[in-house]
Amino acid sequence: MVERISRETLQEKVYESIKDSIVKNDLMPGDVLSIDALAEDLGVSPTPVREALAKLSAQGLVENARNKKARVAPISREDILQTYEVRKLLEPYATEVAAEEVANDSKLRRELERLKNIALDIQEVADQGPLEDSQYEDYVEVDLGLEETIEMALGDTLLNKMLKQVRNHSLRIRSFTEASSDKNVPEVVMANNDEHIDIINQILEENLEKAGEAVREHLKSAERRTLKALEESSQETS
Numbered sequence: 001m002v003e004r005i006s007r008e009t010l011q012e013k014v015y016e017s018i019k020d021s022i023v024k025n026d027l028m029p030g031d032v033l034s035i036d037a038l039a040e041d042l043g044v045s046p047t048p049v050r051e052a053l054a055k056l057s058a059q060g061l062v063e064n065a066r067n068k069k070a071r072v073a074p075i076s077r078e079d080i081l082q083t084y085e086v087r088k089l090l091e092p093y094a095t096e097v098a099a100e101e102v103a104n105d106s107k108l109r110r111e112l113e114r115l116k117n118i119a120l121d122i123q124e125v126a127d128q129g130p131l132e133d134s135q136y137e138d139y140v141e142v143d144l145g146l147e148e149t150i151e152m153a154l155g156d157t158l159l160n161k162m163l164k165q166v167r168n169h170s171l172r173i174r175s176f177t178e179a180s181s182d183k184n185v186p187e188v189v190m191a192n193n194d195e196h197i198d199i200i201n202q203i204l205e206e207n208l209e210k211a212g213e214a215v216r217e218h219l220k221s222a223e224r225r226t227l228k229a230l231e232e233s234s235q236e237t238s
Contacts, residue, residue: 014042015052022061022072023168025175033062033070061168075176077230083169084223091219092212094163098153099203099211108153109204115145116200119193126189139189142196177229188225195221 021027057064154160195218202211
C-alpha cells in the first residue's frame with residue numbers, strides 16, 4: 001500500500017520549494033507571487049501555497065501587504081547591514097562552540113581537512129587567473145561546506161536553529177551578490193578563500209578565540225564586498 005503524504009509534509013515541501021527559489025534568486029526581489037500560478041507550477045492546491053507564503057512572510061522573505069499580491073521581499077542596504085550585524089554576533093560564538101565539538105569528532109575533522117585541501121588547490125589555480133566553472137564550484141563547496149560542518153558540530157541546539165534562520169537571508173544575499181557582480185575575480189576569490197583556510201586552520205588547531213575572530217574578520221570583508229555589489233547594481237539600473 002502506498003503511504004499517504006500527510007498535509008504537514010506537503011505543506012513543508014511546498015514551503016521548501018518556494019523558499020529555495022527565493023534564496024537562489026530564481027524568484028527575484030520584487031517578483032509578484034501568484035498563489036494560483038505557484039500552485040499550478042507545483043501541482044498542488046492553493047492552500048499549501050498560501051500557508052507557505054504566510055510562513056515566508058513571517059520570516060521576512062515575502063511581503064504580504066493587506067489587499068495586495070504577495071511579492072518577494074526586496075534586498076536593501078539596510079537588509080544587508082542587519083543580516084551581517086546578526087551574523088557577526090552569532091557566527092563567531094557558534095564557531096567557537098563548534099570548534100570544541102570538532103576537537104572530539106574525527107569525522108568532522110576529516111571533513112574540514114578535505115575542505116582545506118580543496119581550498120589550497122583553489123589558491124594555486126586562482127593565482128594564475130579566473131577559475132573554470134568546475135573549479136568555481138569547488139570554491140563554493142568550501143564556503144558552503146564550512147558552514148554545514150559548523151552546523152553539524154552544533155547539532156540540534158537553539159543556537160543552530162537561530163543560525164539557520166539567518167542563513168536563509170545570507171544565502172539570498174550571496175546569490176544576489178553573485179548575480180550583481182563579476183563573481184570570478186581572482187583577487188576576490190583568493191582573499192575569500194584565504195579567509196576560509198584561516199578559519200579552518202584555527203578550528204583544527206583548537207584555537208577557539210582565534211577561530212571566532214577569523215570568522216568575524218571574514219564577515220567584515222564579505223559585508224564590504226556585498227555592499228559594493230549593491231552599489232554597482234544600483235548604478236546600472238539608475
